[in-house]
Amino acid sequence: MDFAGTTVVEDLSFDVKRGETFGFLGSNGSGKTTTLRALLGIYLPTAGVLHIDGRPFTPEAGSRLGYLPEERGLYKKESVLTVMTYFGELKGLSKKAAASWSMNYLERVGMADKAKARVDKLSGGQQQKVQLGVTIMNDPELLILDEPTKGFDPVNRRLLMDIIEEQKRAGATVLMVTHQMEEVERLCDRVILLKGGRAEAYGTIPEVQNQYGGTMIRVGYSGEIPESPHYEISLRDRNYAELTLIGTVDEALILRDLVGAGVLVRSFTTSKLSLEEIFVSVYGEQNEMVGA
Numbered sequence: 001m002d003f004a005g006t007t008v009v010e011d012l013s014f015d016v017k018r019g020e021t022f023g024f025l026g027s028n029g030s031g032k033t034t035t036l037r038a039l040l041g042i043y044l045p046t047a048g049v050l051h052i053d054g055r056p057f058t059p060e061a062g063s064r065l066g067y068l069p070e071e072r073g074l075y076k077k078e079s080v081l082t083v084m085t086y087f088g089e090l091k092g093l094s095k096k097a098a099a100s101w102s103m104n105y106l107e108r109v110g111m112a113d114k115a116k117a118r119v120d121k122l123s124g125g126q127q128q129k130v131q132l133g134v135t136i137m138n139d140p141e142l143l144i145l146d147e148p149t150k151g152f153d154p155v156n157r158r159l160l161m162d163i164i165e166e167q168k169r170a171g172a173t174v175l176m177v178t179h180q181m182e183e184v185e186r187l188c189d190r191v192i193l194l195k196g197g198r199a200e201a202y203g204t205i206p207e208v209q210n211q212y213g214g215t216m217i218r219v220g221y222s223g224e225i226p227e228s229p230h231y232e233i234s235l236r237d238r239n240y241a242e243l244t245l246i247g248t249v250d251e252a253l254i255l256r257d258l259v260g261a262g263v264l265v266r267s268f269t270t271s272k273l274s275l276e277e278i279f280v281s282v283y284g285e286q287n288e289m290v291g292a
Contacts, residue, residue, distance in 0.1 A: 001012065017189075025194070029197075034221070068132060070177075079115070079118055087134040125152050139167075165190060185275055191275075216277070219268070221258070225241050
């Protein structure tokens with residue numbers, strides 16, 4: 001995908017399996033939203049194609065797909081119920097069915113009292129709830145969600161995650177763009193990490209964790225943690241350190257070496273690197289985990 005002679009996305013190929021939740025991750029400017037818009041025909045791609053069930057996607061097949069854009073696309077001068085009913089009719093529902101579905105959804109998300117309110121009088125989080133409702137109204141087989149929890153507080157973020165899980169249990173396949181790594185670890189079966197328009201990592205969460213150091217050792221101690229060819233000291237405070245293993249090393253060997261070096265070990269735990277730690281490792285701490 002090229003813009004004004006600059007290649008934004010290059011040699012990128014991935015698949016999303018039926019019924020899974022797939023995390024589409026990357027730093028600001030890594031090409032996530034551009035890729036999605038090119039696949040959906042919103043941008044004219046230089047090359048490449050989106051296949052659904054082995055067939056090229058066309059806008060005419062859009063009724064099978066629900067797309068939640070990062071920027072909201074609602075008619076802000078109209079009431080919430082009017083807007084949702086209108087989109088429901090566009091998706092093939094009768095006016096009565098669309099209005100009934102919309103009211104049930106607004107009740108579900110705690111917004112029944114906002115049905116007659118103008119969209120532009122809502123908070124950003126409330127508008128995002130309306131946008132999500134429009135997206136899932138026709139029970140699409142494939143949901144593409146670009147920063148779905150943007151503007152949500154923790155309570156509403158959990159509500160939205162529950163709704164996404166409900167859609168998945170009902171048979172939907174979900175592709176989700178987000179910077180909330182805890183959401184990815186909770187919901188996603190597989191992920192892809194984009195960097196510079198290319199796939200930096202791709203696979204299940206354990207596979208990606210193994211690709212980036214695999215194991216982290218967290219040590220509570222007194223003394224001085226020695227340098228070692230078996231680990232990197234990722235973090236060192238006065239009485240706490242995080243050690244990232246290099247290669248395949250028995251954790252018991254690390255503990256023995258620390259004790260042998262005179263370190264008083266008070267606690268010693270091992271775990272896989274979290275996705276957030278991997279994100280920082282890949283993209284650098286200068287990248288804020290906000291929309292891209």
